[in-house]
Amino acid sequence: MPSSAAVDDYLKVVYQHTEWQDERITPSQLAQQLGLAPSSVTEMVQKLAAAGLVDHRRYGPIRLTEGGAHRAAAIVRRHRLVETWLVREYGYTWDEVHDEAEILEHALSDRLLDRIDAQLGRPRFDPHGDAIPDAAGRTERVPFIMLGDAPAGHVARVLRVSDRDPQLLRELDRLGVDVGRELTVVDATAPALDVRFTGDSDAVALPREAYDAIWLSA
Incomplete structure (x- = not known):
C-alpha cells in the first residue's frame, strides 16, 4: 500500500463527497478533486479495494466499506478538530486553516487530539459548518x-460554507456571512443574489459564486 497519508487523503475525499448528498463519487470525480491523473487514481482505488477499504467495480462509483468509513471518519475528525483549534486558539481565519490542517492531521497523536477536543468543549462543527465526527465516527x-x-422570503441559519475557494471565504467574511448567522433570502435569481441578515435593515449583495457555496437550514 502507498503511504498512510496518501490513503487517508483518498478516503477523506470519498467520505466528504456524500456528506451533503447521496450520489457516490466516481473515479473521474475523485481524480478531479485530488488533481491527479485518472490512471493514477484508478490504480490507487484498486489497491484500496484490495485492502478492503472501498468497494468498486469497473466503471462504477466508489463506496467506502465499513472499515474504510471508520478510517475516513477518523481522519476527517482530526482535520476538522485541528481547523477549529487553529481558529479558536490561534486566531486563524476560516480561509487559512485548511492547508495547515492538512499537515497537522497526520502529526498529532490520538492522546493529544483528545486533549484538544476536550479543551474546545467537544465541538460538533468546524469553522465552515462541517460536522466533526465523534470518537466513534458518528x-x-x-x-x-x-x-x-x-425561495425569496426564506428565513434560515447559515449551516455551512464551502472551504474550496479561500478568496470567496474572505469576501463572504467581509460581507458578514458566518456559520450560524440568521438571514432572509431577498432574491436568489440571476443576476441578483441578495440576503438580509437578521437585525440589519439593508440587503447585502453576495457574489454569484456563493450560489452553490452556502448551505442554509431548511
Whole structure:
C-alpha cells in the first residue's frame, strides 16, 4: 500500500463527497478533486479495494466499506478538530486553516487530539459548518437547502460554507456571512443574489459564486 497519508487523503475525499448528498463519487470525480491523473487514481482505488477499504467495480462509483468509513471518519475528525483549534486558539481565519490542517492531521497523536477536543468543549462543527465526527465516527446530517435553491422570503441559519475557494471565504467574511448567522433570502435569481441578515435593515449583495457555496437550514 502507498503511504498512510496518501490513503487517508483518498478516503477523506470519498467520505466528504456524500456528506451533503447521496450520489457516490466516481473515479473521474475523485481524480478531479485530488488533481491527479485518472490512471493514477484508478490504480490507487484498486489497491484500496484490495485492502478492503472501498468497494468498486469497473466503471462504477466508489463506496467506502465499513472499515474504510471508520478510517475516513477518523481522519476527517482530526482535520476538522485541528481547523477549529487553529481558529479558536490561534486566531486563524476560516480561509487559512485548511492547508495547515492538512499537515497537522497526520502529526498529532490520538492522546493529544483528545486533549484538544476536550479543551474546545467537544465541538460538533468546524469553522465552515462541517460536522466533526465523534470518537466513534458518528455524525448527523441536518435538513438543508442550498442558497441558490432557496425561495425569496426564506428565513434560515447559515449551516455551512464551502472551504474550496479561500478568496470567496474572505469576501463572504467581509460581507458578514458566518456559520450560524440568521438571514432572509431577498432574491436568489440571476443576476441578483441578495440576503438580509437578521437585525440589519439593508440587503447585502453576495457574489454569484456563493450560489452553490452556502448551505442554509431548511
